[in-house]
Amino acid sequence: MARRDHDPAGGGQDWQHRLLKISAIVTAVVTLLCCALMVAATQGWLTGTGRVTISTPETTAPETTAPATEPPPDTVIHFVAGGDLNITDATVAAGASDGGYDYTSVFLDVLPVLSGADVTALNLEGILGGEPYGSDTASAPQALAQALAAAGVDIVQTANSYSIINGLSGLRATLQGIQDAGMTPLGTYASNADFEESGGYVVWDIQGIRVAFVAFTKGMDGMGLPTGSEKCVNLLYTDYNSTYQTVDTAGITSILRAVQQSEPDVVIALLHWGSEFNDVISSTQETIVSLMFSEGVDAIVGTHSHYVQKMVLDEENGTFVAYSLGDFFGDAEKSGTGYSVLLDLEITKDGSTGETRVTAYDYIPIYIETSEEDGAPVRVLRIREAIAGYESASLGRVSEATYTAMVSALSRIESRVAAD
Numbered sequence: 001m002a003r004r005d006h007d008p009a010g011g012g013q014d015w016q017h018r019l020l021k022i023s024a025i026v027t028a029v030v031t032l033l034c035c036a037l038m039v040a041a042t043q044g045w046l047t048g049t050g051r052v053t054i055s056t057p058e059t060t061a062p063e064t065t066a067p068a069t070e071p072p073p074d075t076v077i078h079f080v081a082g083g084d085l086n087i088t089d090a091t092v093a094a095g096a097s098d099g100g101y102d103y104t105s106v107f108l109d110v111l112p113v114l115s116g117a118d119v120t121a122l123n124l125e126g127i128l129g130g131e132p133y134g135s136d137t138a139s140a141p142q143a144l145a146q147a148l149a150a151a152g153v154d155i156v157q158t159a160n161s162y163s164i165i166n167g168l169s170g171l172r173a174t175l176q177g178i179q180d181a182g183m184t185p186l187g188t189y190a191s192n193a194d195f196e197e198s199g200g201y202v203v204w205d206i207q208g209i210r211v212a213f214v215a216f217t218k219g220m221d222g223m224g225l226p227t228g229s230e231k232c233v234n235l236l237y238t239d240y241n242s243t244y245q246t247v248d249t250a251g252i253t254s255i256l257r258a259v260q261q262s263e264p265d266v267v268i269a270l271l272h273w274g275s276e277f278n279d280v281i282s283s284t285q286e287t288i289v290s291l292m293f294s295e296g297v298d299a300i301v302g303t304h305s306h307y308v309q310k311m312v313l314d315e316e317n318g319t320f321v322a323y324s325l326g327d328f329f330g331d332a333e334k335s336g337t338g339y340s341v342l343l344d345l346e347i348t349k350d351g352s353t354g355e356t357r358v359t360a361y362d363y364i365p366i367y368i369e370t371s372e373e374d375g376a377p378v379r380v381l382r383i384r385e386a387i388a389g390y391e392s393a394s395l396g397r398v399s400e401a402t403y404t405a406m407v408s409a410l411s412r413i414e415s416r417v418a419a420d
Contacts, residue, residue, distance in 0.1 A: 080116075
């Protein structure tokens with residue numbers, strides 16, 4: 001083996017060389033260790049749980065502007081109401097068919113209006129009390145109620161002049177007949193207990209709008225309610241069986257405040273009031289209007305006069321009153337009673353605030369077509385459509401006499417609705 005001699009002069013360089021080698025080795029080891037730690041961190045095998053946490057610098061997401069949200073849409077519903085349906089010999093006979101009764105054709109032309117609304121109401125000035133039918137009893141066949149329901153009627157006002165014409169038995173038979181036909185009676189009750197249970201009103205949820213309906217009558221053709229049945233009919237006057245001079249403020253207020261406890265969005269009152277065959281609006285009617293509006297009623301729809309009377313929409317307060325819609329179907333014997341209107345109330349619930357009010361109204365003029373042979377009522381027609389059919393010479397058009405009468409009726413309706 002060769003031997004290297006010790007050279008004192010060269011010993012320092014050799015030692016430096018060795019230090020450089022050692023430093024290089026340490027650096028390599030450290031580098032390898034760091035790499036191993038990084039692999040361990042990513043592979044997760046350095047901890048007992050098999051998971052390590054690597055801290056990373058926090059980053060702030062860029063600010064973004066939230067998209068503007070659209071306000072909830074408004075909800076709009078339509079309430080349609082007709083006037084008096086008078087039960088007489090002639091109106092009963094209009095549905096006579098093959099030994100029975102069928103009133104389908106009587107209301108066929110107005111069916112699109114009645115059935116097209118969200119809710120529809122009429123006043124039945126008569127009863128469903130069984131035979132004999134006609135003027136003496138004011139009783140109509142059950143087929144009449146069935147035809148009304150099929151045409152789209154939902155609510156039947158029973159608080160009117162004929163509520164108890166055949167006593168409480170007639171009233172109760174009428175309530176049952178209306179319900180059997182699938183409609184709701186309004187304003188009368190089979191007993192005081194039934195009144196207490198109902199509160200004297202009904203509330204329906206119609207497309208998310210809570211609508212309360214209530215009905216009153218000025219009286220019952222001079223008849224009084226039996227003792228123990230004083231609440232079977234909603235009344236407007238304390239002297240309801242005599243002079244109609246003293247408004248029953250306490251009774252009306254009690255019912256309307258009960259209505260408000262049910263938290264309705266809108267309240268509609270159907271009133272059988274005023275004087276027959278008279279255009280005069282009485283001072284007590286105006287008192288009733290003020291009272292009802294102050295107690296939360298939003299719309300008042302009147303019947304009884306048999307004439308079309310004025311309509312007033314208060315856009316600022318969202319309230320409405322139609323003093324009389326006229327006769328929906330009757331004998332049409334007296335001048336001014338052969339035509340009337342179907343009222344169409346627009347009710348809007350604000351999608352953002354929930355505020356609900358009457359926002360608009362329209363009316364559809366209608367006419368009671370009578371037989372050229374004996375003048376008996378035959379059917380209810382929409383005036384504008386029947387006029388257009390005649391002028392276009394369509395099949396099934398009305399007679400010239402009916403056409404002329406409808407042209408005149410249309411002008412009268414427009415002036416009556418807008419009367420001051």
